[in-house]
Amino acid sequence: MLWARDLSHAFGAIQALDGITFSLNRGQTLVIFGPNGAGKTTLLRALAGLIRPRRGSAGVDGGRGAIGWIGHQSQLYGQLTVLENLRFWASLYDVPPRVAETRAGDLIRRLGMERQERQPVRTLSRGQTQRVSIARALMHDPPVLLLDEPFTGLDRLAAEELRQLLGELAAAGRASVLVTHSVEEGTELATDVAFMRHGRFVSFGPRAGRDAAALGADYRRVMAGG
Numbered sequence: 001m002l003w004a005r006d007l008s009h010a011f012g013a014i015q016a017l018d019g020i021t022f023s024l025n026r027g028q029t030l031v032i033f034g035p036n037g038a039g040k041t042t043l044l045r046a047l048a049g050l051i052r053p054r055r056g057s058a059g060v061d062g063g064r065g066a067i068g069w070i071g072h073q074s075q076l077y078g079q080l081t082v083l084e085n086l087r088f089w090a091s092l093y094d095v096p097p098r099v100a101e102t103r104a105g106d107l108i109r110r111l112g113m114e115r116q117e118r119q120p121v122r123t124l125s126r127g128q129t130q131r132v133s134i135a136r137a138l139m140h141d142p143p144v145l146l147l148d149e150p151f152t153g154l155d156r157l158a159a160e161e162l163r164q165l166l167g168e169l170a171a172a173g174r175a176s177v178l179v180t181h182s183v184e185e186g187t188e189l190a191t192d193v194a195f196m197r198h199g200r201f202v203s204f205g206p207r208a209g210r211d212a213a214a215l216g217a218d219y220r221r222v223m224a225g226g
Contacts, residue, residue, distance in 0.1 A: 001025050001175045002144050006056035007046055008199075016042040017053060018199035024192070026143070026173040029166070031186035031207075033179075033219055034196035040179035043196075044071070044146045047177065060144050065093060068142035070150050074133040078122030082113055082132050085121060086139055093140035100139065107135035110165065112158075126153035134162065138169075145169065145176040151185050163188055183219055187212040195222040 003023040009016050016039045024030055034040050045051045049064045060066050069075075076085045083104060090100035108117050111131040121129060130153045137145065145166075151159045166189055170176060180186045187207070193215060195203040203222050210218070 002047070002058075002060045002177070004043075004047060004056065004058040007043065007053050007058055008055040009042060009046060009051065009053045015199045017046065020056070020199075020201060022194070022201070022204060024175040024177070026175055027170050028191045029170050029176040029178060029189050030192045030194060031178045031180065031190035032194045032196050032201075033181065033183055033186065033215075035181060035223065038196040039199040040196055041072075041148050042199075044069075044148050044177065044179060048146055062143060065140070066143050068137035068140070068145045070133055070137045070145070071148040072152070074121070074129050074136075076121045076129065076132055076136060079120055081120055082108065082117045082124075082135075085132060086135055089136045090139045095140055103139060103141070104135070107138055111135055112161065127155055127158055130154055131158065131162075134165075143174055145174055145178075147176060147178040149180055150178065151180070151182075159185070183216045184212050187215050195219055197223060 007020040086104040190207045194201045
């Protein structure tokens, strides 16, 4: 469903990606842990087709339109309301208006944004804006999700609701790549885990029942070069 082969990319003398290879099937969630500067966001951008790698290739069944992207930037228009933003993004993917209205309503309710649906996005809090960004990414019902630190700005309750939603999406067959620097945030969702450092996967494989404590210990050992 989603694959990368020998992905490599550099920004000047900085090797951001160095030979990344993996594949995901339906329902799998790859969680990539790593410190700032490890190359996590660059990898997501290469998978999404937002940058062209210097070497290697990446692809997704159904093409780039099959991807839902949640990044550091909300990709929302501040002067538009929550509902207007969702309608607009649906139109970019040729979602029929009736389907878009139903889907927007369902997502707004699922993410607890009913009271804000007529508010301009610029009036929302950071956490509320992140919820709308998540809804935006799901408006065209993509089979693949790429998530760059999606829990940023969410309070504990909202973060738990997002984990539940992502779990439901995986159970429905979506494949996801989620990057985070926090082992605690990603463990529950992961079917597969990669530890990333200096543009490389220094460890990659199934989570195999490891909990956050075990993954945290593995992460610290890998980052220390053990």
